[in-house]
Amino acid sequence: GIQVEQSPPDLILQEGANSTLRCNFSDSVNNLQWFHQNPWGQLINLFYIPSGTKQNGRLSATTVATERYSLLYISSSQTTDSGVYFCAVLSGYSSASKIIFGSGTRLSIRP
Amino acid sequence: NAGVTQTPKFQVLKTGQSMTLQCAQDMNHEYMSWYRQDPGMGLRLIHYSVGAGITDQGEVPNGYNVSRSTTEDFPLRLLSAAPSQTSVYFCASRAQGNQPQHFGDGTRLSIL
Numbered sequence: 001g002i003q004v005e006q007s008p009p010d011l012i013l014q015e016g017a018n019s020t021l022r023c024n025f026s027d028s029v030n031n032l033q034w035f036h037q038n039p040w041g042q043l044i045n046l047f048y049i050p051s052g053t054k055q056n057g058r059l060s061a062t063t064v065a066t067e068r069y070s071l072l073y074i075s076s077s078q079t080t081d082s083g084v085y086f087c088a089v090l091s092g093y094s095s096a097s098k099i100i101f102g103s104g105t106r107l108s109i110r111p
Numbered sequence: 112n113a114g115v116t117q118t119p120k121f122q123v124l125k126t127g128q129s130m131t132l133q134c135a136q137d138m139n140h141e142y143m144s145w146y147r148q149d150p151g152m153g154l155r156l157i158h159y160s161v162g163a164g165i166t167d168q169g170e171v172p173n174g175y176n177v178s179r180s181t182t183e184d185f186p187l188r189l190l191s192a193a194p195s196q197t198s199v200y201f202c203a204s205r206a207q208g209n210q211p212q213h214f215g216d217g218t219r220l221s222i223l
Binding site: 033041048099101102 | 144146152153154155156159169199201203209210211212213214216217219
């Protein structure tokens with residue numbers, strides 16, 4: 001099955017810094033989402049981005065489907081950005097319901 | 112619009128007990144899924160459904176049963192709880208096609 005790898009596994013930054021999180025996938029995808037899991041465990045949908053670039057405030061994401069990767073950019077980090085960031089992909093139509101998660105990037109923003 | 116609702120939020124069981132985790136969505140989504148998340152790890156797919164009356168296994172189905180009698184509900188059953196099933200369980204739904212997935216807030220389950 002498709003493999004999803006996220007890097008780096010852990011990232012510690014000072015408030016105000018910028019960061020780039022990466023998601024590599026081993027096969028073509030029809031669907032890619034970025035989620036933020038906050039310290040309370042809730043999964044917050046950040047972007048639905050199977051291809052192209054989207055921006056929402058300080059966050060933006062780019063997926064280059066032909067090269068099988070996606071990037072999540074966080075600018076001017078705030079302590080509330082702390083948590084774990086997951087990418088999740090859906091590949092193929094025969095397993096249309098199977099969305100596979102990467103292992104996540106744990107982001108810690110120091111005040 | 113409630114989205115995806117999971118109950119209970121917390122549960123403690125003894126080994127060998129059975130229980131059902133409830134999941135309901137009010138978005139008329141065809142696809143529903145159950146995941147478990149163990150400490151420090153990503154989410155792993157347990158079972159999923161592409162519509163009422165249709166279910167299939169995910170990556171880690173052993174020890175769990177599901178059914179989908181209605182579009183709205185997708186309960187997850189533990190027939191005989193084991194300590195290895197201590198985890199946080201998430202239910203998710205999405206519309207047909209390449210649509211984003213929506214998650215419930217999770218159920219924290221501890222098996223003693």
